[in-house]
Amino acid sequence: MLDCTPKEIKERSGGMINPAKTCQPIGAMYAALGIHNCMPHSHGSQGCCSYHRMHLTRHFRDPVMATTSSFTEGASVFGGGANLKTSIKNVFAIYNPDIMAVHTTCLSETIGDDIPSLIKSAEIPEGKLVIHANTPSYQGSHITGFSNMTKGMVSYLSEATTDVKKEQVNIIPGFVNPGDMREIKKMAQMMGAKFIMFPDTSGVLDSPMTGQFNMYPRGGARVEAIRDAGNSKLTLALGTYASADAAIQLERKCRVPSLTLKTPIGVKATDEFLMTLRQAFAREIPGELEEERGQLVDIMVDTHYHFYGKRVAIFGDPDIIIALTEFVTGLGMKPVYVLTGTPGGTIGGPQDIFEKEIKSILEQAGVQGKAKASGDLFQLHQWIKNEPVDLLMGNTYGKYIARAEDIPFVRVGFPILDRSVQTYLPITGYRGAMRLLEMISNALLDRVDRDAADEDFELVM
Amino acid sequence: MKAAEPAGIIVEERSDFIRTKGRQKQQLKCDADSIAGCVSQRACVYCGARVVLNPVTDAIHLVHGPIGCSSYTWDIRGSLSSSADLYRFSFSTDLKEHDVIFGGEKKLARAIDELVQKYPSKLVFVYSTCIVGVIGDDLEAVCKAAAQRHGIEVIPVQSSGFIGNKSAGYRAACDALLRLLRPPEGKGLAKTRSINYLGDFNLAGEVWIIKNYLKEMGVEVNVAFTGDSNYTSLKKAARASLNIVQCAGSMYYLAEKMEELYGIPHMNISFLGLEDTSASLRKIAAAFGDAAIMSKTEELIARETARVKDAIQWYRRKMEGKKAAIYVGGGFKAISLIKQFREIGIDVVMIGTQTGRQEEYDTITDLVDDGTVILDDANPSELEKFMTEKGAHLLVGGVKERPLAYKLGMAFIDHNHDRKHPLSGFVGAVNFAGEVYSTLCSPVWNYI
Numbered sequence: 026m027l028d029c030t031p032k033e034i035k036e037r038s039g040g041m042i043n044p045a046k047t048c049q050p051i052g053a054m055y056a057a058l059g060i061h062n063c064m065p066h067s068h069g070s071q072g073c074c075s076y077h078r079m080h081l082t083r084h085f086r087d088p089v090m091a092t093t094s095s096f097t098e099g100a101s102v103f104g105g106g107a108n109l110k111t112s113i114k115n116v117f118a119i120y121n122p123d124i125m126a127v128h129t130t131c132l133s134e135t136i137g138d139d140i141p142s143l144i145k146s147a148e149i150p151e152g153k154l155v156i157h158a159n160t161p162s163y164q165g166s167h168i169t170g171f172s173n174m175t176k177g178m179v180s181y182l183s184e185a186t187t188d189v190k191k192e193q194v195n196i197i198p199g200f201v202n203p204g205d206m207r208e209i210k211k212m213a214q215m216m217g218a219k220f221i222m223f224p225d226t227s228g229v230l231d232s233p234m235t236g237q238f239n240m241y242p243r244g245g246a247r248v249e250a251i252r253d254a255g256n257s258k259l260t261l262a263l264g265t266y267a268s269a270d271a272a273i274q275l276e277r278k279c280r281v282p283s284l285t286l287k288t289p290i291g292v293k294a295t296d297e298f299l300m301t302l303r304q305a306f307a308r309e310i311p312g313e314l315e316e317e318r319g320q321l322v323d324i325m326v327d328t329h330y331h332f333y334g335k336r337v338a339i340f341g342d343p344d345i346i347i348a349l350t351e352f353v354t355g356l357g358m359k360p361v362y363v364l365t366g367t368p369g370g371t372i373g374g375p376q377d378i379f380e381k382e383i384k385s386i387l388e389q390a391g392v393q394g395k396a397k398a399s400g401d402l403f404q405l406h407q408w409i410k411n412e413p414v415d416l417l418m419g420n421t422y423g424k425y426i427a428r429a430e431d432i433p434f435v436r437v438g439f440p441i442l443d444r445s446v447q448t449y450l451p452i453t454g455y456r457g458a459m460r461l462l463e464m465i466s467n468a469l470l471d472r473v474d475r476d477a478a479d480e481d482f483e484l485v486m
Numbered sequence: 487m488k489a490a491e492p493a494g495i496i497v498e499e500r501s502d503f504i505r506t507k508g509r510q511k512q513q514l515k516c517d518a519d520s521i522a523g524c525v526s527q528r529a530c531v532y533c534g535a536r537v538v539l540n541p542v543t544d545a546i547h548l549v550h551g552p553i554g555c556s557s558y559t560w561d562i563r564g565s566l567s568s569s570a571d572l573y574r575f576s577f578s579t580d581l582k583e584h585d586v587i588f589g590g591e592k593k594l595a596r597a598i599d600e601l602v603q604k605y606p607s608k609l610v611f612v613y614s615t616c617i618v619g620v621i622g623d624d625l626e627a628v629c630k631a632a633a634q635r636h637g638i639e640v641i642p643v644q645s646s647g648f649i650g651n652k653s654a655g656y657r658a659a660c661d662a663l664l665r666l667l668r669p670p671e672g673k674g675l676a677k678t679r680s681i682n683y684l685g686d687f688n689l690a691g692e693v694w695i696i697k698n699y700l701k702e703m704g705v706e707v708n709v710a711f712t713g714d715s716n717y718t719s720l721k722k723a724a725r726a727s728l729n730i731v732q733c734a735g736s737m738y739y740l741a742e743k744m745e746e747l748y749g750i751p752h753m754n755i756s757f758l759g760l761e762d763t764s765a766s767l768r769k770i771a772a773a774f775g776d777a778a779i780m781s782k783t784e785e786l787i788a789r790e791t792a793r794v795k796d797a798i799q800w801y802r803r804k805m806e807g808k809k810a811a812i813y814v815g816g817g818f819k820a821i822s823l824i825k826q827f828r829e830i831g832i833d834v835v836m837i838g839t840q841t842g843r844q845e846e847y848d849t850i851t852d853l854v855d856d857g858t859v860i861l862d863d864a865n866p867s868e869l870e871k872f873m874t875e876k877g878a879h880l881l882v883g884g885v886k887e888r889p890l891a892y893k894l895g896m897a898f899i900d901h902n903h904d905r906k907h908p909l910s911g912f913v914g915a916v917n918f919a920g921e922v923y924s925t926l927c928s929p930v931w932n933y934i
């Protein structure tokens with residue numbers, strides 16, 4: 026059987042087994058794809074770039090374009106400056122984007138290439154832009170990379186040009202699927218709020234079939250919009266880990282006040298998001314959204330007995346699983362293990378921010394559970410082996426644990442490599458919460474059906 | 487919309503890497519580094535090494551580097567195993583800033599110790615990644631010490647990504663394998679009348695199909711490199727009397743070395759398509775020069791060909807006249823594919839590889855019709871341009887090419903990691919035709 030995890034738990038200090046995270050550049054690449062007409066560029070060896078594109082392609086099932094500096098031995102000795110300059114020249118000559126978003130890799134970081142001064146001295150065609158973010162993977166995770174590139178957008182592009190801030194809000198959605206970005210935009214629109222979302226991969230990585238290949242699909246945040254974000258009266262950072270840094274940078278650079286909210290997953294977090302918009306724009310929540318919320322709560326009431334008391338293990342990216350943990354406690358479930366591979370603190374600061382946040386959600390719900398940042402799936406599996414759960418929620422890699430322990434499994438997060446459609450549909454907002462409810466209850470009830478003895482096999486559940 | 491047009495501009499530096507048969511006389515340029523700033527489809531040294539070694543089922547595959555390099559290679563290759571599962575786990579030293587500054591040797595040693603305690607494996611492969619090459623960890627020394635501590639084999643794989651491309655990784659993997667199969671000093675292995683099967687990674691169980699054929703012919707397979715292999719079977723590799731080599735790109739070097747060191751002759755074979763499969767089985771039988779083997783081989787070929795003939799004919803009638811584009815990793819596979827397409831009535835109008843060698847491109851040029859575009863290390867714009875120009879209906883490629891083909895409304899076949907059915911041997915030929923048919927003739931294309 027595909028199960029090589031021993032039950033006995035021992036201290037480990039020599040690395041990761043079955044990681045619950047991946048490296049910074051892929052997050053930076055994903056963020057950069059959320060700018061319209063942008064070519065992400067990987068400054069390092071071609072292998073990294075190839076892996077990142079492959080991984081994103083598998084998750085989104087859409088073409089993922091990115092260029093690479095194609096380091097060779099020379100670059101590792103003399104630095105990659107020449108490669109970057111040639112790259113900038115070639116990228117604009119061949120692929121003609123409006124903007125090029127450079128991220129580093131472990132290699133170029135270790136060599137110590139000074140990207141800003143290289144960009145300054147490069148020949149950039151008139152009217153074209155090059156931005157960058159440092160994304161060494163020996164710090165943080167793909168979420169950090171996403172956050173760094175988003176912050177880079179602000180540092181390079183956003184400007185405060187008006188004296189009075191405009192009646193508009195910046196929404197930084199975090200590392201979520203295009204389907205979620207669409208849902209969040211839909212809600213903002215329904216609230217009648219003028220908004221700027223960046224990065225925005227909707228229309229890029231969930232682009233429709235046209236029979237044509239567009240290197241730059243129609244979606245993505247416009248450069249002018251990101252520039253104008255400096256004139257907004259408020260920034261909403263959805264998720265501390267993927268979005269807060271960019272919001273803080275906007276505050277610093279352009280004096281746009283910011284609020285960091287949870288990723289709007291579940292009733293409470295969605296409520297908070299909408300309330301914040303209502304307050305900022307003195308608008309009423311429209312009837313349609315009230316209705317959606319009412320439907321969601323109705324479903325929760327109709328089905329709550331399916332969920333009550335179920336022990337669940339949740340893993341994935343911090344912003345997502347924090348909100349998800351809150352949501353499932355609201356259903357009466359017990360999230361006994363919550364684990365992310367991403368470090369749960371700030372560089373040089375406290376390291377237990379994630380654990381504390383989860384613990385406080387659990388405490389409020391009266392649940393005894395374990396929370397862990399910088400963890401791996403080996404550890405999660407050991408926990409489960411020692412005290413089993415009724416449900417596992419997380420990305421595709423959870424399937425090994427689900428199979429070995431024979432637990433129902435709901436796929437959420439990144440990456441999902443073995444199922445499709447999920448990138449088009451939300452888990453955020455009230456509609457997204459309904460979808461989550463459907464996924465969770467289907468997983469639980471399918472299992473009941475599968476395991477029921479003939480005499481217990483029920484038509485109505 | 488400007489971006490929607492296939493980028494007509496092929497950068498000047500790239501023009502030597504593209505040929506149209508019949509139009510240009512000079513040889514195609516290949517085996518060079520990619521140009522900085524291109525959307526290269528190429529992978530790295532580590533990737534090549536990992537692909538070759540990964541199917542060794544009972545080894546601990548430990549990636550010494552930051553987390554990404556190992557995350558992306560966690561169980562992505564569909565190599566099947568008949569026993570151990572350890573190769574499907576992802577082990578990484580997860581290097582942090584501290585390690586990058588002060589060196590990662592201690593952490594690596596600790597990781598090996600901890601893993602060996604957990605998993606009673608006799609073999610650890612330690613893969614070097616780019617950054618390890620730069621910070622200068624002495625992999626050799628750490629591995630040697632660990633091997634002595636635990637009394638097992640700990641083999642470093644010198645696969646820093648920037649020292650070349652995927653082919654350099656194949657070579658690094660072969661070097662690691664050579665270390666593994668070296669018999670202990672003074673104890674030569676007695677030769678047996680068996681063969682090693684090189685260059686099959688048992689994707690979708692392909693090794694098993696071929697092993698069955700050979701068994702029926704009366705030929706014993708000593709070990710396959712590296713599909714469904716393990717420590718014990720690889721250790722005995724040197725006792726074979728013949729090496730047959732399927733994926734020449736990754737295994738040619740190993741075959742040469744084994745000939746040099748252990749006097750095992752080798753021959754290239756291919757089990758892709760009816761024609762190549764039959765020819766290869768005959769070639770193997772002939773090498774043994776045994777009448778019984780030869781007659782059993784003829785029986786097998788006759789029986790299996792008869793079994794699949796009608797199916798292949800049926801597909802051929804349905805697909806005659808369709809045009810295919812090919813973009814795969816190695817030249818050898820590309821060559822086989824041209825023949826395989828011919829068997830089902832499909833013409834190849836564009837063909838390229840990531841790492842094909844000069845001789846392979848020469849063979850390709852001989853095989854294809856005039857007007858076929860041949861290209862090395864292509865980028866997506868080039869693929870798009872030529873596929874559209876040549877009116878291809880189908881693309882054969884890897885993960886990253888799939889959505890590109892789909893967006894162009896073109897059918898697609900994965901001939902790489904993500905293949906779901908075995909494509910080798912007689913059964914494989916039918917599977918291949920079936921897969922081509924199911925994508926080419928799917929009703930979904932009617933909605934575009």
Ligand code: SF4
Nearest residue numbers: 072073530532616647
């Ligand atoms: S760092 Fe080097 S070894 Fe790792 S993926 Fe990148 S190119 Fe390959």
Ligand code: SF4
Nearest residue numbers: 048073131162554555
């Ligand atoms: S070297 Fe760094 S950037 Fe490249 S794949 Fe490995 S972890 Fe990611």
